Amino acid sequence: MDRRSLRLLHAFLMLSLHLNPALGFISGVGDANVSEAYDWADVVNRLSYLTSLSLSSCDLPPIAPSTQTHFNYSKSLTTVALSDNHQNSSIFGWLLNFNTSLVEIDLSSNQLKGSIPDALGKMNSLESLNFDENQLEGSIPKSFGNICTLSSLSLSNNRLSGQLVEFISILSGCAKDSLEMLDLSLNQITGSLPDFSTFSSLKEIYVGSNNITGTVPEGIRNLHQLEAFDVSNNTMHGVVTEGHLSNLSNLWFLDLSLNSLALQLNKEWVPPFQLRIIYLSSCKLGPRFPSWLQTQWNISILDISDTGISDKIPKWFVELPPTLQYLDKLEKLNCIMVSEGRCRLGPEAGFIQ
Numbered sequence: 001m002d003r004r005s006l007r008l009l010h011a012f013l014m015l016s017l018h019l020n021p022a023l024g025f026i027s028g029v030g031d032a033n034v035s036e037a038y039d040w041a042d043v044v045n046r047l048s049y050l051t052s053l054s055l056s057s058c059d060l061p062p063i064a065p066s067t068q069t070h071f072n073y074s075k076s077l078t079t080v081a082l083s084d085n086h087q088n089s090s091i092f093g094w095l096l097n098f099n100t101s102l103v104e105i106d107l108s109s110n111q112l113k114g115s116i117p118d119a120l121g122k123m124n125s126l127e128s129l130n131f132d133e134n135q136l137e138g139s140i141p142k143s144f145g146n147i148c149t150l151s152s153l154s155l156s157n158n159r160l161s162g163q164l165v166e167f168i169s170i171l172s173g174c175a176k177d178s179l180e181m182l183d184l185s186l187n188q189i190t191g192s193l194p195d196f197s198t199f200s201s202l203k204e205i206y207v208g209s210n211n212i213t214g215t216v217p218e219g220i221r222n223l224h225q226l227e228a229f230d231v232s233n234n235t236m237h238g239v240v241t242e243g244h245l246s247n248l249s250n251l252w253f254l255d256l257s258l259n260s261l262a263l264q265l266n267k268e269w270v271p272p273f274q275l276r277i278i279y280l281s282s283c284k285l286g287p288r289f290p291s292w293l294q295t296q297w298n299i300s301i302l303d304i305s306d307t308g309i310s311d312k313i314p315k316w317f318v319e320l321p322p323t324l325q326y327l328d329k330l331e332k333l334n335c336i337m338v339s340e341g342r343c344r345l346g347p348e349a350g351f352i353q
Ligand SMILES: *[C@@H]1O[C@H](CO)[C@@H](O)[C@H](O)[C@H]1NC(C)=O
Pocket: 033, 034, 035, 059
């Protein structure tokens, strides 16, 4: 969108006059300043053919109570993307006017407070819901388990609390068959990590920075589609073995850091996956240098600091992939570099003299 059309959009939202009800899209990111469009919802309500409302980081003020009550609300509005604005919880009620058409809602980085209303679970075509970075409390509504289309649920960085098992049990309705991504990181969720076994489509689990305790259940082995697994920064303990990982051939992101977990993998084990991002800081890996890393030729980020390794850095490690970007905090590794091996990492990697 160029400057001119942004200005037009601004004028359009400000004036709310002579609307063309056939307008299908409203979009603008960052530089459409609509901070004085207090009546934006009144404008949008009149657009009965609108399919997408996309105004992220536009200083959009909180929705105001409508002056009119009867509208022919769009039956085709699929996308509401209003990330990084000033919306408060009053927007929930408005969203329900589009309960049969909305597919994607992004209200991340707004000022949503209190609990998530149960009525949102009535949206029967919703696929993606993002409420990251708000101040939402409590658990998720029971109705969410009945959104049979839900594939991505992102609630990171809120004040959600309660047992993780309860969240998973709520989602165990038909949503368990559609859910691919669940992000509950940076909340105050407690209890142990449940067995996600029945969530057959799950590809990404992020539950880092909560108060999760207990061990990693072996049942995660059944999540054949799993690509990303993040339980970092909790108070988990116990051992992660091949039993957990041996069937996860799509895994590329693994973050077990900042717990009291030990990773015990057989020296000869060849993992079925190629990890690209590995955070294992403060896990127990040592004292031997983990030989399974030798099989991982596509790593771009590796953090094995503070893992109790007290060994020589093997030659093959120095020859690890040219993709390796960050050897996070490697200086904390208690290793001695002896190999003369051909080094493709360069001196900026910080450990090769
Ligand atoms: C948008 O405009 C208002 C007043 O016109 C101003 O206070 C605010 O800082 C502007 N926001 C941005 C992101 O430029």
